[in-house]
Amino acid sequence: MRAKIKVVFYSILPSPYQIDLFSALSQCSEIDLTVYYFEPACADSPWPEKPLQSYEHILPGFHLAWGLSRFHFNWHLPSTTQADVVVLNGYMNLTTQILLRLQAKKVPCVFWGEKMVASSQGIKGTIQKYLAQILNHCSAIAAIGKIAQQDYQQRFPNKLIFNIPYYCDLTNFSKNCPPRPRNPITILFCGQMIARKGVDILLEAFNNLIQSGCDARLLLVGREAELPQLLKTLPEKTCQKIEYAGFQSPENLPQFFHQADLFVLPSRYDGWGVVVNQAIGAGLPVICSDGVGAGHDLIKPGENGDIFPNGNLEKLTAILINYLRHSDKIKLASLESIQKATELSPAIGAKKWVDVFEKLTKIG
Template structure:
């Protein structure tokens, strides 16, 4: 079984490691590049089944187009899984390999097409997914999107799964006073940081005792902070970008987690927050929110871009400390369902459906 992915992201590597532990799976993973400036994870040694393909990429706005070479032969593979359609390498593999070996595309919900030449290019590249034997959608929202676009293909729901053990250790008693609200991600408009800052400012100006902890790349944060009153800034802490190994420490400092993104195909930080036993509040533009949050139980969803709605949800938790405690327990219960081993089992089931081959994977079970 061969995976082609963009780069060695920690959450995908957790899944690949679990698949590699299955004795009946001969796993190979190829990455199109070793690292990316937008995701500056510390480089770690590759596993024997992981390889970096030679090549380069071209940037066009926020899009990156990869071109790689020295493709190994996949004619002996039972299944090839491709992650990311907006690059030339995946396009070549889809249009050349899909006729020889069953290919699965694994991706998040597609964003709306751009205008002009770029929009036409996106439509052309997306059309190549018709060559896939099946599509593994990352989350329920993505599954619905692909079912509309490709009604004749099997569509499976296989979200991201990551190792949460470090997040679930040494958890504090919650809630504390003051309640600490955590955001983890890039400080950019797409992540809705401005929405969170406005809602938090409303809480502070209304007399609530709360803190806001921001973790992630600075990006647009200085401009966003300029308009906040001193009283609000006094209750805010910016901890900067943190490596994956340091993140559990910051999640332990929090009592609530908020991801107010205008758009997030998935949002692995939601997995991490649930693993940390945090109530999670997401906009309905976050893919993970629709699969991992049960509104009113382990968190809540609010309408995308609605500052007032977010402020009201936050106030409901600040006014009811017991709500934080019960939601925390339900998040920890949910965390047991989203381990990499569970994700690996889902992939094994898909492989069986497409190839007809029984895979006895005792380690996963």
């Protein structure tokens, strides 16, 4: 009988999409899995703490925040010399830096990450560039999506680069998907109401729809953040067509996706955007900017949605008007998303990881 591949993951915290993947990996007969998290939860995280599985552990430690960046430092780090492969994410974490320097020469190490954000200016930018150099110690990089893969290939041309998008359990989103479209057509956005997510662009585009005579409704789900200020700029007629449902726990999200006929994610930047997976799982046509990593992997323009140039209000408005005035496109795109969702299960993602592990252990 072939020995199992001993795999150790180090991750920042137990996010739902990673939990789903780890659960699928734990069921793979080829893998002996152990997962360590740098912290149990984050104060700004939308995910509640859940009981850990037998293969999951929280490392003691703390973090320091600098703007949107979080630097973790953990101790009592377990020995991974008996592992066959080690996977880490968060290159700006001090724990990741230490682990790679200690383990990369002993065990094949894989960095797992989204596209690297553009370096900040000044001291923070200098620190980012310095810390990114640690990835030269890795045996391979698992990029989250095509855009990330292209980015890492350019930065590290001599490394093995794999494309492994996020995979999450879409069962609750796929259950009892309603027939679409309905009247009035409902457009859904799910995320923080902030400029990086492009909510301002969506609100302007929606206002254009209403002013042009389209009958539509906009449903907003997520943290309020900058929303009150943004709504003040809109006419009362438009505001009457907007419903803000507030922040919702992950368990409650499917019911809001089922209320919608179109999903829009106009982010100025999103390394991936798991809500795109969820929207596809719920059978929604997805419209997103080309700044959303998931769009390049999961959306076929003209089939299950559309992609518009980042920040281009006119193009987003035109796409929305086209769907609203030709509602048969919504029905066809919805069916395409339902079909696409069958390719996004955690079991499929786990198989991709197993292929990577087998390749690296053969090389080793």
